[in-house]
Amino acid sequence: METAQIEQILQDALKLDEVIVKGDGSHYEVIAVSEIFDGMSRVKKQQTIYAPLMEHIASNAIHALSIKAFTPDEWARNKKLMSLS
Template identity: 60%
Template structure:
């Protein structure tokens, strides 16, 4: 499974404003930005990302995920604080 497929799956399932996926073998890093995360606990946000990918995870196609989720407002602050 490639990064673009994961991005499309997440975009379709969650209607995200932005989604970025990088990979090293079967280890994937996901950054997802969307209004859908507003008011959700971090656990619920993680579950929202896992849900559309569960078939790929159980098949072993995706071995490990690192997930960061943000609302659009949180993402703007994150980008400002992490500028080089």
Template identity: 55%
Template sequence: MDCEQVKAILTDAITAEEIVVKQEGTHYKIIVVDDQFDGMSRVKQQQTVYAPLMEKIQDGTLHAITIKAFTSAQWKREKIFNG
């Protein structure tokens, strides 16, 4: 499964201002930016992003995933400080 396929699953399932998917071997790094994450716990944020991918995780298509969820303001700060 390539990055665009993962992004398409997420785009179809959740509303997001921005979705970035990067792949390094079998590991996927997913960044989702949207203000829906404001006030949500980290666990709830990750559950929101994991849910649409669960079928692919369970069948072994997706193995290692790192998820980072940001509000618009948090993402702006992240890009300033971490390029």
């Protein structure tokens, strides 16, 4: 499965502000940014990302998925901290 396909599935389902997918084969990392994550627990954020991808996980097109989900404010802070290190 191509990273662009995963990005499109997530964008269509969740209307994210930003989505970045890295990986190859069947192991991927997703960074998702949206206000929908505001107030959600880490588990709920992951469930929200997993939901539109479940058929691809079930078919083993996606075997491993690392998820980082942020609100726009959290993402801005995270990017600032990464640039400082």
